[in-house]
Amino acid sequence: MIELVPSPWYPVLDRLLRSVRDDLLLVTPFITRGAMGRVLDSLSIAQMQQLRVHVVTDLTVSHLLDGSMEPSALLDLLDCCPATVITVAPRLHAKAYVADASAAVVTSANLTEGGLRLNREYGLLLRDTGLVSQLRLDLEAYAKLGNQTSRARIEVLTAASLGLRESRDKLMRHARRALLQQFQANVRETRTEILRARAEGKTTHGIFRDAILYLLQQHGPLTTKQLHPLAQTIHPDLCDDSIDRVIAGVHFGKRWKHYVRNAQQDLKRRGLVALDHGTWRALQGERPC
Numbered sequence: 001m002i003e004l005v006p007s008p009w010y011p012v013l014d015r016l017l018r019s020v021r022d023d024l025l026l027v028t029p030f031i032t033r034g035a036m037g038r039v040l041d042s043l044s045i046a047q048m049q050q051l052r053v054h055v056v057t058d059l060t061v062s063h064l065l066d067g068s069m070e071p072s073a074l075l076d077l078l079d080c081c082p083a084t085v086i087t088v089a090p091r092l093h094a095k096a097y098v099a100d101a102s103a104a105v106v107t108s109a110n111l112t113e114g115g116l117r118l119n120r121e122y123g124l125l126l127r128d129t130g131l132v133s134q135l136r137l138d139l140e141a142y143a144k145l146g147n148q149t150s151r152a153r154i155e156v157l158t159a160a161s162l163g164l165r166e167s168r169d170k171l172m173r174h175a176r177r178a179l180l181q182q183f184q185a186n187v188r189e190t191r192t193e194i195l196r197a198r199a200e201g202k203t204t205h206g207i208f209r210d211a212i213l214y215l216l217q218q219h220g221p222l223t224t225k226q227l228h229p230l231a232q233t234i235h236p237d238l239c240d241d242s243i244d245r246v247i248a249g250v251h252f253g254k255r256w257k258h259y260v261r262n263a264q265q266d267l268k269r270r271g272l273v274a275l276d277h278g279t280w281r282a283l284q285g286e287r288p289c
């Protein structure tokens with residue numbers, strides 16, 4: 001009289017639908033077109049023409065937005081089963097599928113592809129006519145707290161749900177762009193603050209003078225062409241070929257090679273480096289060749 005119904009449970013629903021003669025009660029807050037298609041595939045043409053179908057469901061903006069409730073599924077049902085009544089009930093969470101007064105499934109599964117096939121659901125198949133009759137009475141009594149709605153209203157809701165999702169998608173695309181722009185602005189601001197920290201209390205010449213002396217002491221005599229990539233390795237933020245700006249008096253960007261050359265000449269005037277046949281060498285702390 002009672003049978004366990006684990007997922008996927010659509011074969012059980014298929015048998016239940018094929019057995020119904022007069023009255024089919026579908027109680028579920030979520031309904032999608034794919035799952036409704038399975039219901040209609042299980043019903044014969046003769047059943048569709050004579051069957052009284054009562055759908056008790058819930059309609060909220062959030063359900064329409066996330067697609068867990070598709071009003072177009074109700075239109076498909078109305079097209080195939082003319083004697084269908086749709087009731088919108090408040091705060092509905094129950095899921096029950098009742099065939100006449102002979103059998104019913106009470107389950108955690110909504111009438112969605114996830115509920116029928118993909119999610120891990122569980123339920124009970126009842127064949128005790130007393131329990132099934134009581135279940136139908138209880139559910140129909142609760143449905144009276146809601147309101148029956150017309151096909152015209154379902155059509156309006158179908159169009160409204162499409163408009164909602166289109167507006168949501170447009171908003172999200174715009175929001176993503178806005179968030180990306182904000183993120184990029186935050187990156188730029190943070191990078192500028194880091195550059196300020198690098199530049200505070202120093203000058204462009206001073207930073208490059210220190211780098212040139214360090215490189216000549218570490219590597220020995222170097223040409224200007226050899227110094228450039230080594231200096232860029234030490235100070236990639238200063239030697240950035242994509243920008244051109246001054247922060248706290250320090251020049252960052254495209255003209256960095258010019259400032260390297262200026263620093264070389266400044267070191268030469270100070271007597272700290274010498275230029276011999278195109279090669280720079282340190283005059284203090286020079287590494288032996």
